Amino acid sequence: MDALSSVKASVDAEHLASGAGEARLAELEAAAEQARAASSLAAALESSDIAWLRESLAAAHAASVDEEHLASGEARLAELEAAAEQARAASSLAATIESSDIARLRVSLVAARAASVDAEHLASGEARLVELEAAAEQARAASSAAREAA
Numbered sequence: 386m387d388a389l390s391s392v393k394a395s396v397d398a399e400h401l402a403s404g405a406g407e408a409r410l411a412e413l414e415a416a417a418e419q420a421r422a423a424s425s426l427a428a429a430l431e432s433s434d435i436a437w438l439r440e441s442l443a444a445a446h447a448a449s450v451d452e453e454h455l456a457s458g459e460a461r462l463a464e465l466e467a468a469a470e471q472a473r474a475a476s477s478l479a480a481t482i483e484s485s486d487i488a489r490l491r492v493s494l495v496a497a498r499a500a501s502v503d504a505e506h507l508a509s510g511e512a513r514l515v516e517l518e519a520a521a522e523q524a525r526a527a528s529s530a531a532r533e534a535a
Contacts, residue, residue, distance in 0.1 A: 474500035
C-alpha cells in the first residue's frame with residue numbers, strides 16, 4: 386500500500402462527510418501527482434528521448450511542478466530539438482550534395498545554415514553548388530553558341 390492509500394484509509398468517514406477530509410485528500414492527491422510528474426521529468430531530462438520529454442513536460446505543467454524544473458525541461462527539450470534538426474539538415478545536405486539539383490542544394494544549404502550544421506559540411510555544399518552552377522552556365526553557353534551557329 387503506498388503512502389497516499391495509507392492516508393486515504395486513515396481518514397475517517399466523519400472527516401470525509403464534513404468536506405475537510407475531502408479537501409485534504411485532494412491536496413494529498415495533487416501533491417502525489419506533482420511528485421510523480423517531477424520524478425518523471427527528472428528521468429526524462431537524463432535521456433535523449435524527445436517524445437518522452439515532451440510528455441513529461443506536459444504532465445509536469447499540468448501538475449504545477451515548480452518553475453525551476455519546468456525551465457530545465459524546456460531548455461533540455463530545445464537542446465534536443467536543435468540537435469535533431471541539425472542532424473536532419475546535415476543529412477539532407479549530404480544527400481543533395483550527391484545530386485545535381487541546384488535548387489534543392491540551395492534550399493538544403495539555407496536549412497543547414499539555419500540549423501548550425503558544421504562549417505566543413507557547409508563548405509562541401511557550397512563548393513558543390515559552385516560546381517553545379519558553373520556546369521549549368523557552360524551548358525547554357527554551349528546551347529546558345531549552337532543556336533547562333535545554326
